[in-house]
Amino acid sequence: MTPAYKSFLTDDVKALIGVETEWSAYSDPISPSEVRRFVHAIMDDNPLYYDEAYARGTKYGAAVCPPLYFSFAFRRAHGTPDPLDRLKADRDWDAYGGGGANRQALPRVPHGFQRMVNGGAEIDLYQRIRPGKRVRTKARYHDIRERIGSTGPMAIVITETIFQDDDGGLVARARQTAIFR
Amino acid sequence: MGYATQRYFDDVKVGDELAPVAKGPMSPAHIMRWSASSENWHRIHYDHPFTTGHDKNPGLLINGSWKQHVLAQMLDEWAGLEGWVAKIAFQYRAMNIEWETLTAWGRVTKLYVRDGLGIVECETGIRNNNGLESTPGSAVIVLPLRNGKAVPYPFPALES
Numbered sequence: 001m002t003p004a005y006k007s008f009l010t011d012d013v014k015a016l017i018g019v020e021t022e023w024s025a026y027s028d029p030i031s032p033s034e035v036r037r038f039v040h041a042i043m044d045d046n047p048l049y050y051d052e053a054y055a056r057g058t059k060y061g062a063a064v065c066p067p068l069y070f071s072f073a074f075r076r077a078h079g080t081p082d083p084l085d086r087l088k089a090d091r092d093w094d095a096y097g098g099g100g101a102n103r104q105a106l107p108r109v110p111h112g113f114q115r116m117v118n119g120g121a122e123i124d125l126y127q128r129i130r131p132g133k134r135v136r137t138k139a140r141y142h143d144i145r146e147r148i149g150s151t152g153p154m155a156i157v158i159t160e161t162i163f164q165d166d167d168g169g170l171v172a173r174a175r176q177t178a179i180f181r
Numbered sequence: 182m183g184y185a186t187q188r189y190f191d192d193v194k195v196g197d198e199l200a201p202v203a204k205g206p207m208s209p210a211h212i213m214r215w216s217a218s219s220e221n222w223h224r225i226h227y228d229h230p231f232t233t234g235h236d237k238n239p240g241l242l243i244n245g246s247w248k249q250h251v252l253a254q255m256l257d258e259w260a261g262l263e264g265w266v267a268k269i270a271f272q273y274r275a276m277n278i279e280w281e282t283l284t285a286w287g288r289v290t291k292l293y294v295r296d297g298l299g300i301v302e303c304e305t306g307i308r309n310n311n312g313l314e315s316t317p318g319s320a321v322i323v324l325p326l327r328n329g330k331a332v333p334y335p336f337p338a339l340e341s
Contacts, residue, residue, distance in 0.1 A: 041211075041218040042250040043204055046183045046258075058262050059334045067253040067266060072219055072246075084222065092235060098222035118245045120272035120318070125265070127335035169335060177272075 005153050008111040009146045020140030021104035027073040032131045035065050064128035070163045070171045073135040106139055111155035111180050119177030126170045134166040154181040187261045190299020190324040197289040202255040205282030207243050215247040240278030255285040256320050264324045265336045271318030282310040299324040
């Protein structure tokens with residue numbers, strides 16, 4: 001018989017709600033070519049993303065990135081360990097997180113579950129980031145919940161991240177739901 | 182694509198459909214192009230034996246992180262250059278895999294004016310070519326009134 005499930009949601013875990021990171025380091029300046037590759041991949045051929053003459057005549061005054069680009073500005077820095085090295089010893093690793101994005105991490109929630117599913121997001125938008133700008137983030141645990149579903153127990157972790165550009169302007173606030181089971 | 186003629190709040194009715202945006206069929210190359218552009222090396226998006234064998238998925242998964250941009254494009258084009266997409270919310274409820282065509286859709290659910298600006302609430306989603314809804318959600322778009330003030334940019338937080 002399997003041992004009874006023991007809730008992970010202890011007082012210590014509940015105390016993580018509201019815990020926040022310091023500001024991350026700034027991303028590299030967003031390069032027009034990075035935006036070009038991104039725009040090709042999302043297949044949104046809006047001239048606002050590359051036609052400076054067109055963009056000058058808009059409220060933005062210059063070419064901007066697509067609405068949700070801000071969270072894709074973080075890339076693994078030069079000279080950092082290669083996360084994919086893990087595949088040398090563990091060929092079953094799914095390489096999730098293998099991009100090694102340069103963001104501040106919150107302390108791990110000790111829920112003990114192995115599989116993570118991206119549950120979705122709720123995003124408030126304040127302005128567009130644009131090439132040449134840098135972005136930084138601050139994250140906090142907005143909520144940590146437990147649910148017993150038909151497939152068994154799961155942990156629902158909602159992280160709120162604010163994104164700021166290097167002029168101090170608030171770009172967006174995103175609440176992302178991760179489901180662990 | 183870009184923007185059509187500016188839409189004003191005065192011309193919008195509850196029940197109006199937003200112009201849908203369709204992408205696809207999404208080949209493995211399209212899915213890989215997103216993974217490469219976003220430096221996301223999660224193998225379920227490009228390693229077929231891994232995603233079907235190890236993770237028991239039905240195929241190469243189209244990234245949720247990609248799907249959100251189809252919603253954003255639809256909302257932004259409908260808002261127009263003088264409007265503003267203030268909030269986008271969605272849940273990832275179902276998997277989409279290679280060769281599906283995905284269509285973002287939206288419908289106006291509520292309209293009101295606050296501080297001289299038109300607030301448009303919508304329900305949204307993404308359907309595949311078999312009609313499966315994978316990404317139900319909602320959005321808030323701010324539109325100018327025809328004889329009203331401009332929607333401010335940067336846009337201040339909406340009170341909730």
